[in-house]
Amino acid sequence: MLLVHKVLVLFSSVTVISVIATDPCFESRYLQAVPKDHLFHTKTKPLVIGHRGNPVRYQENTLEGFTSLLGTNADGFELDIYLTKDEELVCFHDDNTKFLTGEEHVMWETNAEDLTKVYTLQSFNFSGKVYKFDKKRPLPMLKDVLTKMKDTGKLMYLEMKPSRLRNMTESNKVGKAVAKLVTEMGLVKQAMLNSFDPFKTLAAKRENPDIPIGFFYYSSYWNPSTAKVLRDTIRQLPGMASCVDTSPSGVDFINKMFQSGAAAKSINASFLDMDYKIYDDPRYSNDTFQTLRGNYSASISAGAWTLYSMKNSDEQDKIQDVLIDRLVRQGAERLITDDVYRMLKKLGRPQTPPISAANYGRVSLSGILLLLFLSFVIYL
Numbered sequence: 013m014l015l016v017h018k019v020l021v022l023f024s025s026v027t028v029i030s031v032i033a034t035d036p037c038f039e040s041r042y043l044q045a046v047p048k049d050h051l052f053h054t055k056t057k058p059l060v061i062g063h064r065g066n067p068v069r070y071q072e073n074t075l076e077g078f079t080s081l082l083g084t085n086a087d088g089f090e091l092d093i094y095l096t097k098d099e100e101l102v103c104f105h106d107d108n109t110k111f112l113t114g115e116e117h118v119m120w121e122t123n124a125e126d127l128t129k130v131y132t133l134q135s136f137n138f139s140g141k142v143y144k145f146d147k148k149r150p151l152p153m154l155k156d157v158l159t160k161m162k163d164t165g166k167l168m169y170l171e172m173k174p175s176r177l178r179n180m181t182e183s184n185k186v187g188k189a190v191a192k193l194v195t196e197m198g199l200v201k202q203a204m205l206n207s208f209d210p211f212k213t214l215a216a217k218r219e220n221p222d223i224p225i226g227f228f229y230y231s232s233y234w235n236p237s238t239a240k241v242l243r244d245t246i247r248q249l250p251g252m253a254s255c256v257d258t259s260p261s262g263v264d265f266i267n268k269m270f271q272s273g274a275a276a277k278s279i280n281a282s283f284l285d286m287d288y289k290i291y292d293d294p295r296y297s298n299d300t301f302q303t304l305r306g307n308y309s310a311s312i313s314a315g316a317w318t319l320y321s322m323k324n325s326d327e328q329d330k331i332q333d334v335l336i337d338r339l340v341r342q343g344a345e346r347l348i349t350d351d352v353y354r355m356l357k358k359l360g361r362p363q364t365p366p367i368s369a370a371n372y373g374r375v376s377l378s379g380i381l382l383l384l385f386l387s388f389v390i391y392l
Contacts, residue, residue: 036254037274043309046224046282051167051202052313058340059087060355061169061348063318064105067143068351071112071132073103074149078157081166085365086352088167093154094174095186100124101154101193107174109151112136119173120182127151139323154190158197168203169348170194172216175208177245187215195220206285210249214279227276229286234296239266249278270297273308283313285346288335291316301342315346322350333358 035041046052052059065077066084078089092105102124109117113130131148154170161168172186187207194203205216206226213225232238243265247256252274259268269275276284284304290296297303304312316339319332336347336358349355356363 036251036258037268037272038251038255038277039272039274039307041277043273043277043284043312044224044280044282045309045311046204046313047201047222049201050204050224051165052204052224055087055167057343057345058359059167059315059346060085060352060359060361061167061315061346062086062089062352063348063350064091065089066352067322068353071136071145071149073105073151074132075152075157075160076149079160081352082161082164083364084352085356085362086166088169089161090169090171090348091154091157092171092173093186093190094119095182095189096124096127097121098123098125099185099189101189102127103152103154103157105173113151120178124153128153139325141322143322155193155197158193158199162197162199162202166202168199169346170203170205172205172207172209172212177209177211180211180248183209183211184215187212187217188219191216191219191223194223204283206283210246210275210279213281214249217280221280224282225279226283226285227279227281229270229284229290231287231289231296233266234263236262239263242266242269246275249275252278271303271307273304276308283315283345284308285315285317285348288316288319288332288339291335291339291342291344313345314343315348316344317348319347319349320351320354329354 062081062084064072065074066080067077070077070080073091078091081089091103093101094104096102097120100123102119104112104119104127106112107119109115109119109127109130112132114133115130117127117130119127128151131150134146134148135142135144158168170190172190177183190205194200194205200220200222204224204226205213206228207213208228208230210227213227216223217225233242239262243256243261246269247253255274256265259265291300292298301312301314304314319336320329324332336355339347340359347355353363
């Protein structure tokens with residue numbers, strides 16, 4: 013039996029080496045599909061995803077921002093996750109808390125207990141647009157957010173930070189910790205994981221292969237300086253050394269990666285989300301969906317971010333009205349937005365979910381007794 017095992021392992025290794033040699037950029041491979049029993053498949057496309065919660069009403073990445081989406085017809089929410097100095101998971105977007113809180117703390121250099129005592133500011137200035145909120149709010153622990161949003165029917169789109177590869181140890185710890193928590197809480201069919209650092213998503217996939225992971229494309233990848241950094245990073249992904257070594261440099265390298273989908277395939281990604289600027293812009297990609305369906309998967313699940321951004325001018329929002337029409341026609345499956353209300357209106361969907369048996373199930377006993385009392389009074 014031991015001899016047979018060794019032969020099988022040797023055969024498997026030879027097969028992998030042969031495949032890499034003849035297909036170094038995985039051009040004959042396609043992306044895995046999101047598992048059929050995932051919550052994702054129960055929803056009408058395109059999905060409306062609240063970017064960092066509900067930031068036009070509540071500060072981004074705050075517990076109330078996420079729970080407020082329960083009163084909307086949004087399909088889900090996106091949030092950002094850091095692993096703290098003491099290896100706890102906290103929701104926040106920036107490496108440093110200074111801009112959003114007024115206090116300076118580097119996320120990975122600070123313990124979770126200290127971060128949860130930090131509060132967001134009550135107003136922000138984004139590109140000259142001032143947003144004011146009713147009160148300051150604390151930074152939440154990831155587990156607290158997931159607990160509140162579990163079994164609510166809202167898709168959980170979890171982005172792991174920092175966006176870059178700082179070191180492999182950190183990336184592995186972040187990906188593993190997030191996947192472990194999602195698994196322990198029974199959220200594998202409700203969550204989707206992504207990161208601009210593919211080693212974090214790869215680590216999550218290795219921790220639990222059943223969790224769907226994604227891949228990001230950002231328009232800045234086409235900058236020559238960024239392309240060089242990405243080349244060095246992507247070369248370290250499984251099976252990618254030969255692909256990278258035989259590829260051109262600079263922007264041509266990014267073009268090849270985008271056309272082939274090699275990096276996304278190497279980590280067994282199931283979906284893509286891209287900077288909206290990339291779609292059908294000749295600086296990045298012509299006939300984007302044709303490329304994705306031909307080279308990634310005929311049933312590719314692709315989304316766009318960030319639409320109706322809080323930083324947009326009124327004119328930019330109007331331009332995005334037209335863009336959204338095109339994305340919907342072409343088959344975009346996720347529209348990640350700062351303004352779920354405007355997006356729902358744009359798509360012709362109701363702002364709030366219909367009353368259902370599930371909604372009735374959440375009515376408190378005191379509420380039911382009050383309704384019965386009022387009905388009795390009216391009857392008399």
